[in-house]
Amino acid sequence: MTAGHPRRALQLVQNPERLHWHDQAVWFVRQKRDIARSFVPEWEELRSLASQIKAHALSRLPDYLEQFESRAKAAGAVVHWARDADEHNRIVLSLLRERGVTRLVKSKSMLTEECKLNEHLEAHGIEVVDTDLGERIVQFRREPPSHIVMPAIHLKKEEIGALFHDELGTPEGLSDPKALAEAARVHMREKFLAAQAGLTGVNFAIASTGGVVVCTNEGNADLGTSLPPLHIACMGVEKIVPSPRELAVFLRLLARSATGQPITTYTSHFHGPKPGGEMHIVIVDHGRSRILARPEFRASLKCIRCAACMNTCPVYRRSGGHSYGVTVPGPIGSVLARQRDLPPMPRKSFRAQWRDRGRAR
C-alpha cells in the first residue's frame, strides 16, 4: 500500500452506500472475467505460458528492443529512446512543435499518465484531447483515471450527466448512458476531424516485425491515427513480445482478464506509417530497467495492465483508485509505486548491523 492510503480511503469508506456500489460495480467485472475464462479450458496453461514468454523477453530485453527498432525503421517508422518521463515529454513536444501541431488526439495510454504528458503539452499551448470515453470524462474533471482499464469507474451515470451538461451542453438531468455516449461521440468527432496528430499507447510491440498493437473497444486509436498525418506511439520498454506467435497468447488473455470479453472490439496493428504519413515510436524506460535489475521486483514488469488484480482486490474495491495516490492503483500499482517513488530499503537494520559487529569482535 502507498503512504496516505488509509486517510484517502476514508472518502469512499465513510460513505457505505457508495462503497457498496463501487465494490459491486468492480466485482461485476471480476465475475465477467470468471465467466469468460471458463470457456477456455487451457486458461491456467495460457497464463503460465504468457508469464514464461514475458520472463524470456525481459531476460533478452536489449536484443529484442534493438531488433524491434531495426524492423520498425525498415517499415518506415522513426524510433526515439527516452530515458525518463522528462525526455519522453520533450520528444513528443518537439515532434509536435516541428510540425506546427496545436491540436492532438490521444487514445488510452497509462504510460503518458505516468509521464504526465498532458500537463506538459498543455503548458506549452497544445490542446490535448483524450478520446477514450472514460479518459475524456476524467480529463473534463481534471483528475487522474481511478482504474487503468475503466478510468471513470468511480463515477455514477448521474455525475457524468451533470459533467456533460457543463462541458457539452447536454440537457440538465440527462443520465441515460446511451444518450450521454452519443453526445460524447458528436463532441469527439469534431476533435478527431480537427486534430493534426494522433498519439496512442502500445499494448504490445513485436520485435520480429517492428509493429505495435493497440487494443481498444471504441476504435478511437484507429480514428485518431487514420485522420491526421502524424502518429506517435509511446511504449514502455517492457511491452516487447518476440513475434506474432507469442502475441496470440496475450491477445487471448488480455480482454478476457480485463473485461470478460473474448477479445477487444478493435485490435489494431501498426506497421510503419500510412501512405503519405509519419509514424514515430517513443520507447521509454522511466525506472523500468531499475526494476529489472531487482530480482524481487522483476516479475512486476510482466504485467500486461489487464487490471484483473484491481477487480479482484477487496481493498481496491472498497477504497477506490484515487486513494492510492499513484498512476497505477491497486495491487500491481502498489508494487510498481514502491519502485518508482521510494528510495531503496537499507540492506540491513541497525539491529542486524549491531549483531554483526558484536560477532566480529
Added chain:
Amino acid sequence: MEVALFIPCYVDQLYPQVGMATATLLERLGVKVHFPEAQTCCGQPMANSGFFDDARPLAARMLRVFEPYQVVVCPSGSCTSMVRNHFPELLPGAPRLPVYELVEFLHDVLKAPLRGRFPFRVGLHQSCHGLRELRLGSGSERLVPAFSKTADLLAGIEGLQLVELSRSDECCGFGGTFAVTEEAVSCAMGRDRIADHERAGAEVIAGGDVSCLMHLEGLLRRDGKRLRTMHVAELLAEATA
C-alpha cells in the same frame, strides 16, 4: 503417531480454547500430542511488514525448538505458511520444519474419517493464507477443479449444513498489521463478509485461522449480532465429543 503442537502466540494468549480443542481432537483421534514450551512467535508480523532481520532470530529459534519432532501441527494457516513458505527465504539452506496446518494434517496425513454431530448451518471462512499459500482449497480466481479440504472434513459431520456464500473466498480484511494501519477498509471488508454469511443463513462462521475469526468476532460483538465464530478445531472437538 506423535506430533508437536505449534500454537501461535495470539492463540496462546487470546484464544487458548482453540489450542485446547486442537489437542483434545488430536488425542481423540489417537495421536500423542507434545507441546514444546520454549516456542515463541514465529516472526510473521515482522516479516509481513518487511522487517526480515527482526523475524530471522525468531525463525531460527522455532527451528531449534521443534528440531526433535517428526511432525508439527498448527491450528493456523498463516503461521503454518510462514514456517513452510517463508522460513526458507529468511534462512536459506536451513532444514525444513515438517509443519502441517491442522485441517491439512487431518485430511492429508491422518486421513481418519471424522464422525460426529453438529446440527447447525455453517458458513466456511476460507482464509487467504490457507487458500492461496497452503492450497487448502481451490480458490475462485484460478480455473482448476473445485475442492476444499475443510469442507471435505466437515462432510462427515451429521446435521452440519454448509451454506453457500455469494463470494466464496473473499478476504475478511484482517490481514495482520493491515487491520491496524488500514482500520477503516479492514472493518468495511469484515462487515461485508459477515453480511454475506448472514444472507446465506449461517449460524456459525467457521474457519482455520483464529486471526480472521478474531476480526469477525470483534465486529459481530460491536454490531450486536448473534452469529458466532468457531475455529474448525473447536467445531470438530465439539462435534466429535
